[in-house]
Amino acid sequence: MEQRRVVITGMGIYSCIGTSLTEVKDSLYKGTSGIQFDPERKAAGFRSALxxxxxxPDLKPFLNRRQxxxxxxETEYAYMATREALENAQIEEGFFDEHEVGILYGxxxxxxxxxxxxxxLREKKDTALIGSGAIFKSMNSTVTMNLSTIYRLRGVNMTISAACASGSHSIGMGYLLIKSGLQDRIICGGAQEINMYAMxxxxxLxxxxxxxxxxxxxSRPFDAGRDGLVPSGGGATLILESYESAVKRGAPIIAEVMGYGFSSNGGHISTPNKEGPATAMQRALSDANVEASAIEYINAHATSTPVGDANEAKAIHEIFGGKPPVSSTKSMTGHECWMAGASEVIYSILMMQNDFIAPNINFENPDExxxxxxxxxxxxxxxxxxxxxxxxxxxxxxxALILKKFNN
Structure with a gap:
């Protein structure tokens, strides 16, 4: 089967460092942090209120009450990000009635x-008072079921649940479906609620x-003084499309997805190792058919935990050595969890479009x-x-995902 090229034609972001691509780009360039102290969490008994x-977002101008x-x-954030991504991709609502579009969201x-x-239920002892919309808010597939209904999507429709790699895997799986010819266009991304119940x-722990x-x-990824991550969230959406589809409709092509690598550590449920991440990165390189020396920037997963950052640093060094510039945008955003894999691709594309590499802020003292x-x-x-x-x-x-600046 002929392998098709997969491109990105739209992006949208709703995060703690900005609620538009322009705001986020400026924050990335300036090294602006979106982390705050939340008194409500401290009052509720949190060890860390960060x-x-x-x-x-205000959805009233866009959606009716029933919607x-x-x-x-999390779906509010995803919807706002998707609105921007579709506008960015020059896709209007009527397009969905004439073309099949899928959705894979983390x-x-x-x-x-x-x-x-x-x-x-505990207070009122009456399930009828819960309301008709509660079930659709509370399922893990809440984002995909709501967005697919709002936009009348008729393609693939699935939620990718893979912990803090969910957003990245959604892009990877979308890439594979389009590459193999099973879909032409897929809305991909990731979303994470930030309320204290979620954390x-x-x-x-x-x-x-x-x-x-x-x-x-x-949040100080890779710094010797790091002592834990900072929770965060929002929504991030990318429009993936076959090259042929994008050209046919005259869409702006932002970047090209070149490779996707995945693996499982097969070990501890929460403590990462070096071998699993290294395998994923090597597979991404093989899929993209590029040498490690060709990679010009690495957006690290590094969450600011002692063991996780150390093992990722070991894995990166094993494959890439010490040459490519590395930074973790989580130093500014905190850990956006299910959203992070998608948002960090957007952050990296914004850097690539504007010729800069965002800083790993708070990196003051390296460890070994x-x-x-x-x-x-x-x-x-x-x-x-x-x-x-x-x-x-x-x-x-x-x-692990590899993307490149689009060249004909």
Whole structure:
């Protein structure tokens, strides 16, 4: 079977460092942090009250009441990101009536909607009071079921649940479906709710950063003084399309997906190793048919945890050595969890479009592993055309994507 080229024709982002591509690009260039202290979490008993703050979108101008009652927080973010991505891709609503479009979106939990419904049942002892929209808010597939209905999508329709690699795997799976000729266009991405209910059990693990007096300095991937991640969220959407489809409709082509690699660690449920990430990166290189030396930038998964960052640094060094510039945008955004794999591809494309590499802020003192890498600690004005983005998650799931600047 002939393998088709897969391109990106649209992007949209709704995050703690901006709610549009323009805002996010500026934040990336300036090294602006989106991390804040949340008094509500501290009052609720959180060990760490730090979070990436994302504004609540107003959907009334865009969706009717019936549509809004089945939409939860993560879908609100995903919808806003998808609106921008479709506009970016020059796709109007009438397009969906004439063409088959699919959706693959990363989401691996829904907390607030489930808790609210359960609390209501416990208080009122009457399921009828829960409301007709609650079930559609509380299912793991809430994002894809709502967006596919709003946009009348008739292609593939699935949620990718793979912990913090969900958003990345959604792009990878979309790439494979289009590459093999099974779909022409797929809306891909990832979303994550930021409310405290979504993060309470995470906080209970004791893996969150403790530097509450300096929120902007708390997320410090690869730095020797890192002591945990900062939770965050939002929505990120990319429009994947076959090259033939994009050319036929005269779409703007932003980038090309070149390779996708995946693996499972097959070990501890929460502690990552070196071998799994290295396998995913090597597979991405093989799929893209490029040498490791060709990669000009690596957006690392690095979440600011002691063990995770160290193992990723070891894996990167094993395959790439110390040459390519490396940074973790989580230093600014915190860990956007199910969204991160998609948002970090967007962040990297924005850098590639605008000839700079965003800094790994708060990188002040390297440890024995990170000192072997070329960590970018302040904004680097540099042209590049080929990058790799890593995403890893609980359960040992790993994803690596390689994208390039589009050239005919």
């Amino acid at each position: 979070t990436g703050m994302v504004p609540t 809004r009652i089945s939409i939860g927080e 989401n691996d939990s829904v907390s607030k909607a489930i808790i609210e419904a359960t609390d209501l 309470a059990s995470f906080d209970g 004791g893996v969150f950063a403790s530097r509450e007096s300096e929120p902007e300095k708390a 592993d990170s000192k072997k890498l070329n960590i970018v600690s302040s904004t680097l004005n540099k042209k590049f055309e080929l990058f790799l983005s890593n995403s890893f998650g609980f359960g040992g799931t790993n994803s």
